[in-house]
Amino acid sequence: ELLRRRRATEAVCAELTDQPYDVVYSPEHVACYLHREAMFSKACPRLLLMLVDAMTGEHPGLLPTKVPLHVRCVELHAYSKGGALLDAGHRDNGSKRTLIVQLSEAASFEGGHFVTWHEGQPVLHELQAGDGVLIHSERMHNVAPVTRGVRHSLVIELWVAPDNKQDRFS
Numbered sequence: 045e046l047l048r049r050r051r052a053t054e055a056v057c058a059e060l061t062d063q064p065y066d067v068v069y070s071p072e073h074v075a076c077y078l079h080r081e082a083m084f085s086k087a088c089p090r091l092l093l094m095l096v097d098a099m100t101g102e103h104p105g106l107l108p109t110k111v112p113l114h115v116r117c118v119e120l121h122a123y124s125k126g127g128a129l130l131d132a133g134h135r136d137n138g139s140k141r142t143l144i145v146q147l148s149e150a151a152s153f154e155g156g157h158f159v160t161w162h163e164g165q166p167v168l169h170e171l172q173a174g175d176g177v178l179i180h181s182e183r184m185h186n187v188a189p190v191t192r193g194v195r196h197s198l199v200i201e202l203w204v205a206p207d208n209k210q211d212r213f214s
Contacts (some may be wrong), residue, residue, distance in 0.1 A: 059124035059194055072127030078118040099141050113140055113202035115141030121197045122160050128189040139181035139201035146171035159186045
């Protein structure tokens, strides 16, 4: 029940009613803050350490980190049919690096591609369960509409402030 922070005024579609969430972006897109009260770091300390180490290492196309980075958020996103992130200018402002990990098997949903842009053209990332994309957080990105099933992804953002243990913006 700690994960389920529903408000009576928030409505989610039938496919997401059993999903834990802290925020409703739309009836077809919800997210749960796994960093709240250090939940993820307490439950999976070694995994989080490995992911943060991987995120802060050197990667082609990403400038090396010059200062220590800390966890801003660990979020579990669920998108059902019609769910998407279609904000033309969406960036993870305030963060330095963002990792998106596909949790759902590709056969369990359709659509829902993670999208970045290269020279003004969209790049659809075909991800299998366990695949991830690491980007500079200021890089524009979206999620294409899910057309069937439910897509789950894990999103981790790093920033220069201390580890966040509250909501998305604290």
